[in-house]
Amino acid sequence: MVAFIYFTAILFTVTASDIYDVTKFGADHTGSKPCTEAIQRAINEAARNYGGIVYFPHGQYLSGAVELKSNITLDFADKVVLRFLDDPKEYPPLEETIPNGNKITLPFTPLIRAFGHSNITIRGNAMLDGHGETWWARMPPPSTRPVFLQIFWVRNLLLEDITVKSSPMYNVNLKNCDDVVIKRIKIRNPANYVDPGPNTDGININSCKRVHITGVNISTGDDCIALDSNIERNTRIPTVDVLIENSHMYAGHGGVSIGSVTAGGLRNVTVRNCIFNGTNRGLFIKSRRGRGGLVEDISYHDITMVDLRKEGIAIATIYNGSDAGLHNRDFHWEPVNERTPFIRNIEFKNIQGDSVLNPIFIVGLPESSIKNITFANVQIKSKFDIFLNNTKNIVINGNVH
Template structure:
């Protein structure tokens, strides 16, 4: 037994002595082995890029960042490479714009072609690329801007503002679990990518976190820090993300008339931002098809809660949005717009004819919504078609008492689309709807925090509209619950008043016709209906009214 003790002791010493010489798992490239310092002061760009290049040349694997703060300029991600940031590791962006070379690309960009733009992590036409881990990528965008501008109220040029992630033309992309913060521009952009998964990331790039400050762009220098931009991508899954951004939160775009965003799901995300929470647009050259957005929360947002728009010729169809909660939205809670701004991206070429149809929005709740109201509007030559709004519970701030029923709402066919484009308050406190065809509003419940004299719904220059189960708050000085203006083939059924009102329905415009009311409860109305002209009475038929 005594003879065995020295032997056992020898093997223990041998294990201790050789522990530091253990081989790393195959397929892992540690950036410390290629010269990284990880001290947050020494530039580690070359060391990280060397590890990526060797990993790619070997056929793929994992480039591993751990136990350090790695300062770097532009990193070029390549096919079959996973960039992995261990928990506690931080990848720091350089303060110098010169450390982010301009990227010339075959893909169009926001302003010009070919694109010259900057990025912290860049890839083009790569396959099977992944960026993941529980670490952090810090773009330090505030420091880059401070080097280039002296006027704190001037928005810095795109020329000097690198994105944190910019991937183009890539296939089989995964971005998982990371924290991405402090971008100098759009935080992450994916353009013309296929099979893209973004799951469980945290984005924190909001310059002005005080949504109650109306002067958001001057409170701190505004950098257009969108949280997540998907441009002309297909087969996209965005899930389980938390996004706090200085501009739009999650945004789908199109720069190419012959491309588009297709087969996209967005689910289980939490968004708070300085502009629109979840948005299709503004850049809309191509197509948007087969998009599902569900189970998300949008709150403390300076712009729109949910926005869908085609303004540069895009065709938008088969979009389903459901199970969303909205809170403290400073512009329109829901904004749907078709117009003809017709901006072109990249080289000039033909502009498509816009289409916006087959939209379902259901099971949406919202409180502390702007008194502005919601708008769903097209153009006379390009009406919205087949829009279903169902099971909506909205509480608006209200408080608009200066009501001018005859005031005209400008078309603004080529204006930049935004909830306030028609003025600080829409004609309806709930929904202003114009130039739509074959659309339904079902089980819409509306109320306000402060007395508001506007109607709940205004339907203007529309055809084949159905309103069912409307229950909306009014006050005695509200002229009508619903106003129709040049509306044809309208059915209003199973709706009721909850408080006194001037009239349940008013009808304006010589083109109003074929209005049918069925089984509505009108007991709180001083008069059931009012008409701009006596001849318009012939446009209305009534069945089963309950007084």
Template structure:
């Protein structure tokens, strides 16, 4: 019962509206809706402005002063550890890696530490699995106790990796890559790999059964390769200017991390599952001025696999990609397939994508085991040279590891491409497949020009797709038949 009779329905509606706006513009997230007025892109700029920048003390801790030897042979794990711990204990600053080659095992970062590489510095990471202790990490979207990532930070704030030096994982077909079980990477029958019955599928089964992460202990004898750079449950992170090569597995992996800037990074790594950057369960991630030349997806936005993703239930949101170059890869900017907690508010602009070894420009991949709601994806101002398969692919039937069907029907909606030029789009301009009960919805291509493509589109269970001022093979696309 309302005590004050002067309160009208309009008053109540106004209060509710203001409350909703206040919630949607909270510090952690900025809500975005698909529209035609450009307000979504304005909100992208609000997200960028909301991301705090890292700040460090001027104090410098040279790893050579802690016993590091730049001969490319001496194992410097302890020297790096001492320098990082001293820097953190003193309130933070820069841990300096001078010019030269430094061999090390896992590097674990601390809050308020900037690991800085001089221009001609190269960190060579050991290929001995024993140099990577077991930590709480994630593997293909499933949390696990496994080999430490080569560079790892957990529950840290204000942390960075900077400088124009090289981070070299030294992975090739004689060590980490052979664990993939791929014949192209040195594997032959009789060699153990991640595909053995006691390895990858056991981990997935543990997650399905709800086994606590602390009891999912892998590592030695399980052949699950470590990620390269992982920030786990961190806040206010910067990775700037470094070059990353020869990764065992995923390369840049922010997981459950908020407020991260990846700027001017070059990734050149053509191994199996060598995704360039995989934001997972993460928010407010800005990826700009980077170059990706990879053996898998250039950028792949994730939110957990199957039951594990639904357990964590943190969608990735406010992911921004600007002024990047994508060369080889399965996709330029990809969402999925480990996507069970959903993804929303993705912005991609001013990127160049071009290689005969780049399969797609923009891709969303999920299935009825993954589920998830993927919505509000905005792409503009792309220059696409050549892609093999298609410009835009939206697939609810992704299937790469055998049967991938279940009871979790996904949702894909609100995808906009604007101001895109393509020289060779491969097989299709748009390839979109949904379910009858959950069609792919609200797809807009505006001012898209594709000079050459085999077929206009392949559409199955798609609702409300619009072509506005869009030309394919020099013909204006008037409507969808």
């Protein structure tokens, strides 16, 4: 089970006229005054000319919400700092018409957004600071706050080398995107068991196809990487062909999590050559009755998990958002319907580490057993035993359970 990822880049010869220096449009590079309008003017002018490079020379910049468009590259000089204002007036409610004709309404305009475009790049050794500390104090959970990078219905996306810091809410949030490469980015938010950095998922991938994540380094207040899938207009939109590799996760609810939104289905996902250091759980697949969907053909291999605060590897179709719910045993059989989740054909190979709770924890539903799960050379040290309930054909280091 290996995900094959293809990314088609649109190549063109860059001339001086294709480079749009934001300071030439009035942006202040000292960070002393907002330059939202200047940045957006540069983006709009590049888009009017069928695309180009929107360039940030060395310096510091202060901005509100900006919108990216097709064939735009945000290119940051080395060590640029782009700070976002924390005034809610900069991020008013937003209504967008999506490609299928439906409208979506967001309570806040994202800090950086793109809807229904193609060929977008954000690159450079730059710090993008969302000033989330003010938002977390002002609007603690369950409040919704602005997303940092919200990119929906985009084809051909590249995020490279940037650091995203202190997002008000989700850091990188992708939905219905195809042909995505995310390489060498860093995400930094406080762990929410130390300081309040709530709902700051690192990278969310929802109903996307052909995604390659490599060399990322994430420490955050929710899942480091989360994969989901949805139903739209009664059509399942799956997440398929995802490769996550060569990455390091620190604080977070899960190193790599699948679900709990599984309605559209997820398949052909590979996670390899990663280190999880201090996350709550290492690898977590979660769903529940009412979510539905099929999760299958998932491969995890060559992973080290150190100082995990809860279970090492967890798979559950009884997830309700709480640890108490995850460990509930009072489940009775119900008829299978389109809202029943199914999980099968998962492979774990060459995984080592330690966890505070169960090294392997798998709980299915009476009507939907979790089945065909293989563990080969998996060694996770723990005071607790392996726990299995409502499972079929679980093979752990050669032994069938």
